[in-house]
Amino acid sequence: xxxxxxxxxxxxxxxxxxxxxxxxxxxxxxxxxxxxxxxxxxxxxxxxxxxxxxxxxxxxxxxxxxxxxxxxxxxxxxxxxxxxxxxxxxxxxxxxxxxxxxxxxxxxxxxxxxx
Amino acid sequence: xxxxxxxxxxxxxxxxxxxxxxxxxxxxxxxxxxxxxxxxxxxxxxxxxxxxxxxxxxxxxxxxxxxxxxxxxxxxxxxxxxxxxxxxxxxxxxxxxxxxxxxxxxxxxxxxxxxxx
Numbered sequence: 249x250x251x252x253x254x255x256x257x258x259x260x261x262x263x264x265x266x267x268x269x270x271x272x273x274x275x276x277x278x279x280x281x282x283x284x285x286x287x288x289x290x291x292x293x294x295x296x297x298x299x300x301x302x303x304x305x306x307x308x309x310x311x312x313x314x315x316x317x318x319x320x321x322x323x324x325x326x327x328x329x330x331x332x333x334x335x336x337x338x339x340x341x342x343x344x345x346x347x348x349x350x351x352x353x354x355x356x357x358x359x360x361x362x363x
Numbered sequence: 364x365x366x367x368x369x370x371x372x373x374x375x376x377x378x379x380x381x382x383x384x385x386x387x388x389x390x391x392x393x394x395x396x397x398x399x400x401x402x403x404x405x406x407x408x409x410x411x412x413x414x415x416x417x418x419x420x421x422x423x424x425x426x427x428x429x430x431x432x433x434x435x436x437x438x439x440x441x442x443x444x445x446x447x448x449x450x451x452x453x454x455x456x457x458x459x460x461x462x463x464x465x466x467x468x469x470x471x472x473x474x475x476x477x478x479x480x
Contacts, residue, residue: 354408
């Protein structure tokens, strides 16, 4: 596997279910991100992890819970979601350094549908 | 807070022709980066081109070039000799060069580009 991978690619869940999205990066990066992409809206940054520490949480509802056990893996735990949470969830990674322009590499996304 | 505006929800271009996608942004910062990302249907988002705000020279990557007008806060993407594989959503994005905002990409809503054979 190369680059940034995400599983599953598609997920359908009920509002009472608990599920998790997984992201893995094979690029040696030290920062990882979760984005939400909804139709006709700009990509929204949800969470940022830098060196496994969460540095940004853009007022995301608590029904979304991130976990970053190491610099290569990132999870998004989902519980009691709402239909408006249906979207494409993108994971990205980058190399944070003093001289880097910090290009973010994206995974293919998980298409989530909440019934 | 920074905002990024892409005023063209959809564009189309004939194969082999040239098309320009528009992007404007709002910021009070002087040092930042600008990006164009491409998202083909059902495929991963990839970086097309980037521009550092302190550089006056416009960035170029093969058939892709930008027109960066810092005073006007404008950052358009020109695609020359359009190919069928250029069909995709194109997103303009902004990132601060330092501070907490240097982790965050602010995206526009995107422009859907169709290429007509």
